[in-house]
């Protein structure tokens with residue numbers, strides 16, 4: 001977010017994180033209790049704690065539909081110059097499109113080219129809004145079925161990737177095996193699978209599902225450490241360990257999908273159900289558990305340094 005970074009300087013990378021996940025209407029109407037300065041200070045403190053643990057880079061995957069506020073995120077990026085924060089563009093929807101795009105594009109009332117592609121491309125090549133801050137990543141979601149809106153988003157993200165080279169993260173739902181649907185669409189679009197992270201793959205311990213995606217060349221986002229109410233850390237660690245023993249180290253990336261504030265769950269619920277779901281959890285607890293599970297340090301380095309760099313650079 002502060003400008004270009006050399007691929008060799010990316011270092012230890014968390015591939016799927018957030019600072020704040022919020023609902024725009026609640027923000028505008030002031031229905032949500034929110035202290036801007038306190039929240040920014042808290043995020044800066046948490047990001048400094050990441051730096052203290054040796055993290056060099058985070059992929060900040062908060063996009064349209066999640067309350068992205070790029071200028072607020074930029075304050076954190078400026079205050080923590082030791083950390084690279086890479087911003088994302090794209091759209092987070094499980095169903096239909098925002099109305100600014102619903103009536104435009106192929107097979108719509110107004111027709112014309114897909115407007116999402118122009119927006120995503122502009123955010124990558126010129127900047128987000130008028131800020132000049134460029135996104136380096138593309139993000140979309142496939143939670144349930146392939147609705148018209150979700151399919152348009154996936155194909156728009158694919159087209160934007162082809163124009164810009166920015167890699168893709170798809171939020172998937174392994175319990176519904178939606179990675180396979182994403183695979184079909186992205187293969188139809190001719191996307192190199194090594195430039196795609198199947199996000200939230202770590203919610204699953206189904207090796208058949210995971211190995212089929214990895215065999216097809218996709219990156220597996222083992223990216224929700226600490227979210228115990230979906231999958232325990234013990235199971236997440238065991239699944240990574242089994243994949244490594246099967247030879248899939250080059251297909252695995254690690255992260256938390258954490259945020260410093262979220263209004264999608266009732267107050268206090270996340271703290272109660274997932275008390276250690278936070279940005280430093282991997283370094284505080286998970287890495288030692290992975291080592292104890294028989295994974296070598298150099299394999300951890302591949303998951304946290306080599307694989308994110310290869311995914312982002314496209315240099316295979």
Ligand SMILES: [Zn+2]
Pocket residue numbers: 016017018061257
């Ligand atoms: Zn996320």
